[in-house]
Amino acid sequence: MKIKSVTDLVAKKKVGLQKILPGKPRIAVGLATCGIAVGGDRVYERLKEIIDKDRLDITLTKVGCIGYCKEEPLVNITIPGKPLVILHKVDESDAEEIIRSVQNGGVPYDRALCQVPAWDHVTGCVMDYGKGFDRIPLYDNIPFFQHQKKVILRDAGLINPEDIDEYIAIGGYFSAIKALTGMDPDSIIEEVEKSGLRGRGGAGFPTGLKWRITRDVKADKKYIICNADEGDPGAYMNRNEMESDPHMLIEGMIIGAFAMGAAEGLIYIRAEYPLAIKRLTLAIEQAREYGLLGKDIFSTGFLFDIRIATGAGAFVCGESTALVASIEGRTGRPHPRPPRLTDIGGGLFGYPTDLNNVETWCNIPVIISNGSGWYATIGARGNTGTKVFSLVGKVDRVGLVEVPLGTTLSTIVSDIGNGGANNRKVKAVQTGGPSGGCIPFRLFDTPVDFESLNKAGSIMGSGGIVVMDEDTDMVDIARYFINFATGESCGKCVPCREGLKHALLLLNRIMAKKGTKQDLETLALLSDTIVATSLCGLGQTAPNPVLTTLAYFRDEYDALVKP
Amino acid sequence: MTHEEVSSMGTAAKLVTVTINGKKYGADEDEILLSVAVREKIAIPHLCYEASLDPYGACRLCMVEVVRHGKREMVTSCTTRVTDGLEVVTDGPEVVKHRSILFELYLAEAPKSEVIKAMAARYGVTKTRFLKKIDTTDSLGNKCILCGLCVRACNELMGAGAIGFVNRGPYTVVNTPYFEASRDCLGCGACVKVCPTNAVEMEDQKNERIMKSWSNTRVPLAQCDCCGRYYAPKALAATILARVTPSLKEEIARCCPECRGKLIAKKEILAKTGGAR
Numbered sequence: 001m002k003i004k005s006v007t008d009l010v011a012k013k014k015v016g017l018q019k020i021l022p023g024k025p026r027i028a029v030g031l032a033t034c035g036i037a038v039g040g041d042r043v044y045e046r047l048k049e050i051i052d053k054d055r056l057d058i059t060l061t062k063v064g065c066i067g068y069c070k071e072e073p074l075v076n077i078t079i080p081g082k083p084l085v086i087l088h089k090v091d092e093s094d095a096e097e098i099i100r101s102v103q104n105g106g107v108p109y110d111r112a113l114c115q116v117p118a119w120d121h122v123t124g125c126v127m128d129y130g131k132g133f134d135r136i137p138l139y140d141n142i143p144f145f146q147h148q149k150k151v152i153l154r155d156a157g158l159i160n161p162e163d164i165d166e167y168i169a170i171g172g173y174f175s176a177i178k179a180l181t182g183m184d185p186d187s188i189i190e191e192v193e194k195s196g197l198r199g200r201g202g203a204g205f206p207t208g209l210k211w212r213i214t215r216d217v218k219a220d221k222k223y224i225i226c227n228a229d230e231g232d233p234g235a236y237m238n239r240n241e242m243e244s245d246p247h248m249l250i251e252g253m254i255i256g257a258f259a260m261g262a263a264e265g266l267i268y269i270r271a272e273y274p275l276a277i278k279r280l281t282l283a284i285e286q287a288r289e290y291g292l293l294g295k296d297i298f299s300t301g302f303l304f305d306i307r308i309a310t311g312a313g314a315f316v317c318g319e320s321t322a323l324v325a326s327i328e329g330r331t332g333r334p335h336p337r338p339p340r341l342t343d344i345g346g347g348l349f350g351y352p353t354d355l356n357n358v359e360t361w362c363n364i365p366v367i368i369s370n371g372s373g374w375y376a377t378i379g380a381r382g383n384t385g386t387k388v389f390s391l392v393g394k395v396d397r398v399g400l401v402e403v404p405l406g407t408t409l410s411t412i413v414s415d416i417g418n419g420g421a422n423n424r425k426v427k428a429v430q431t432g433g434p435s436g437g438c439i440p441f442r443l444f445d446t447p448v449d450f451e452s453l454n455k456a457g458s459i460m461g462s463g464g465i466v467v468m469d470e471d472t473d474m475v476d477i478a479r480y481f482i483n484f485a486t487g488e489s490c491g492k493c494v495p496c497r498e499g500l501k502h503a504l505l506l507l508n509r510i511m512a513k514k515g516t517k518q519d520l521e522t523l524a525l526l527s528d529t530i531v532a533t534s535l536c537g538l539g540q541t542a543p544n545p546v547l548t549t550l551a552y553f554r555d556e557y558d559a560l561v562k563p
Numbered sequence: 564m565t566h567e568e569v570s571s572m573g574t575a576a577k578l579v580t581v582t583i584n585g586k587k588y589g590a591d592e593d594e595i596l597l598s599v600a601v602r603e604k605i606a607i608p609h610l611c612y613e614a615s616l617d618p619y620g621a622c623r624l625c626m627v628e629v630v631r632h633g634k635r636e637m638v639t640s641c642t643t644r645v646t647d648g649l650e651v652v653t654d655g656p657e658v659v660k661h662r663s664i665l666f667e668l669y670l671a672e673a674p675k676s677e678v679i680k681a682m683a684a685r686y687g688v689t690k691t692r693f694l695k696k697i698d699t700t701d702s703l704g705n706k707c708i709l710c711g712l713c714v715r716a717c718n719e720l721m722g723a724g725a726i727g728f729v730n731r732g733p734y735t736v737v738n739t740p741y742f743e744a745s746r747d748c749l750g751c752g753a754c755v756k757v758c759p760t761n762a763v764e765m766e767d768q769k770n771e772r773i774m775k776s777w778s779n780t781r782v783p784l785a786q787c788d789c790c791g792r793y794y795a796p797k798a799l800a801a802t803i804l805a806r807v808t809p810s811l812k813e814e815i816a817r818c819c820p821e822c823r824g825k826l827i828a829k830k831e832i833l834a835k836t837g838g839a840r
């Protein structure tokens with residue numbers, strides 16, 4: 001059935017709500033890649049076995065990840081009239097106990113992490129689960145969740161990402177229909193501009209402005225692309241966004257395509273993300289079936305479709321010009337800009353192209369549904385909205401964290417992450433992926449926004465936060481990242497290709513206690529030149545780990561070198 | 564030819580004025596900054612720029628400072644197009660500092676290249692702090708600086724695509740796919756001509772041209788029907804013949820350029836004297 005009107009959409013919403021609140025117990029297993037990796041799929045299989053064998057009247061479903069990766073596998077249970085309960089560290093051997101409790105109208109208390117009486121899906125739908133289970137702590141009182149604000153991850157871990165009806169149930173595609181049938185392209189772009197949204201791919205370029213530039217070029221054809229290359233070690237925000245809520249991305253792209261006048265969209269995703277590819281493929285098929293992609297969307301005459309293009313996992317292919325080269329079948333090597341992607345001759349197959357990160361696209365539906373005014377109140381001035389971070393490394397509570405921009409590092413690492421793992425003291429964090437800088441503990445009152453991180457010598461990047469503790473050797477950390485960057489350099493320009501190699505050789509020497517003070521000086525000078533003269537962002541930022549550790553942890557270098 | 568002469572030949576481009584190191588120069592709007600500098604004999608070192616190819620921006624030696632809103636910003640002059648009032652400084656302290664390090668990197672990357680040594684020396688760099696790369700098996704004799712000119716000439720100009728970049732990062736080299744003799748090589752030698760460090764080697768041996776740097780690719784040479792000399796690669800001749808009119812084809816197909824000249828002269832004389840075929 002094709003959805004042509006709000007009435008059609010509302011009808012589908014009812015169908016979806018029936019699935020989320022089926023009037024009987026529903027058990028949902030967190031099955032994003034992170035959940036599967038720790039045995040979530042075995043829990044799911046075991047539960048299915050028991051339910052099938054006894055033909056029990058229980059709905060079993062898959063959901064994405066709510067972000068608390070440390071506590072996985074996570075299972076959530078809804079019993080009609082009762083709050084949703086999240087179980088943690090569930091094992092397949094817990095399956096029988098779970099089923100038994102559920103049949104008796106309860107949950108296994110010893111596995112319960114918290115309860116959710118009502119959940120705000122932000123885009124106009126509050127899911128009222130119910131009251132009860134007073135012994136189980138409230139979601140809002142769990143320190144890991146308490147300081148977070150879920151806007152992008154509002155559905156993650158709660159709805160089935162493989163079922164479009166559930167996305168529609170919690171308000172999905174209502175923004176798309178509002179934009180396509182009730183707004184003109186200009187007013188959509190104005191909303192995005194007024195929201196203050198900045199690109200989540202790393203550089204923080206104003207999204208509305210990029211859209212306007214793309215809209216304003218005169219060309220017979222335009223493309224929009226979603227950058228899902230996510231090549232930073234330790235970063236998996238985009239993966240979870242796609243695995244847990246793929247329709248949010250698709251809806252964002254539909255609205256963007258309409259605003260910019262593009263008929264074709266591509267999602268460039270790394271081949272190392274098979275589950276995300278599978279769920280996106282499925283989501284695209286379902287959206288086509290409902291007429292949300294394809295010809296004459298919502299009877300407006302607007303035509304738009306999305307294709308998936310897979311990349312072979314080269315970090316540099318996340319860079320815009322290399323990404324386009326890669327889709328076109330050429331070697332993924334950056335070229336100097338201009339021409340920019342938005343220029344005639346500069347984009348995909350020469351057509352003007354808008355490129356945005358997964359999370360940037362995911363911000364669009366909520367801006368349209370709740371308005372730019374609402375959106376702009378979240379976060380800080382010039383840095384509006386929330387940002388998802390992957391909090392990893394030597395931190396106690398590992399997971400995906402969503403906070404308003406401008407939240408301090410200390411809130412993220414100490415309050416949400418509970419400091420170092422195994423009670424070790426935290427020494428520094430690295431933000432922004434392999435080319436981010438290491439910020440020392442004493443600067444943890446730094447607000448996490450594009451400008452403050454730059455001032456501290458680091459970058460926002462796509463949102464990786466790697467925690468280092470007192471046992472971490474900072475020189476070794478710098479070497480690790482330079483080694484990564486050297487291996488990922490495309491080899492086109494000399495500062496990055498040769499410069500990083502020599503930086504690595506120098507670091508090896510220093511680590512082997514064969515270095516001199518002179519070597520440290522050379523390393524610093526060389527790093528400066530790589531930053532100042534490299535062609536693309538990879539080389540321009542790759543020395544950040546060296547430069548920041550030299551600035552903040554100089555004593556560790558000095559202890560290794562001969563005078 | 565002076566700039567005014569070129570412009571008076573009917574180019575539609577708007578004339579603009581740019582200031583380079585405090586002196587004013589005329590240029591066409593959107594002209595490549597480096598080409599303005601080259602024309603005006605302002606020294607900017609460069610290794611990967613070639614007017615007939617797309618801007619590439621890989622060697623990074625041509626970086627200069629552009630003054631915008633009172634602030635200096637480093638840009639590559641081979642990818643910057645001039646606009647009216649553009650202000651450029653080619654040898655500011657920042658540029659000199661970074662360029663010197665780049666030269667040191669080149670001295671380490673291509674330690675056998677005399678061209679690089681001479682160029683670096685002109686800019687005051689005679690030693691490198693970095694470990695020199697010596698690879699005795701390198702088919703480019705440790706002279707290649709990966710400017711990509713040969714690869715681009717082969718692809719963009721000749722359309723042959725016989726050579727390309729192999730590997731990536733510091734392991735990048737230029738060669739044929741899988742280091743096997745190339746079937747696509749025309750033997751045109753454009754790569755040899757365009758290489759700024761004279762790294763690419765080829766040699767004609769009797770009826771064959773050997774591309775020594777490119778996995779010893781052998782290209783057969785065409786023999787002149789008239790004098791018996793081997794004069795051009797067969798594949799190259801075939802590519803060119805495919806582009807000319809049939810009547811010319813007949814004439815060019817069998818002889819070397821010298822004999823062809825003689826042949827044409829002979830024909831003309833015969834025609835004038837009434838003995839045409």
Ligand SMILES: Cc1cc2nc3c(=O)[nH]c(=O)nc-3n(C[C@H](O)[C@H](O)[C@H](O)COP(=O)(O)O)c2cc1C
Binds near residue numbers: 200204355360536537
């Ligand atoms: C080496 C390198 C890798 C990059 N990798 C990614 C990536 O994985 N995902 C991404 O969205 N942007 C990446 N970027 C940034 C993109 O070039 C581009 O700025 C971004 O996709 C634009 O989207 P936005 O405006 O929504 O941020 C990378 C940039 C560089 C230089």
Ligand code: SF4
Binds near residue numbers: 316333488490535536
């Ligand atoms: S900076 Fe590195 S990755 Fe970017 S073009 Fe230069 S060599 Fe390639």
Ligand code: FES
Binds near residue numbers: 619621640
């Ligand atoms: S000539 Fe400009 S970068 Fe090489």
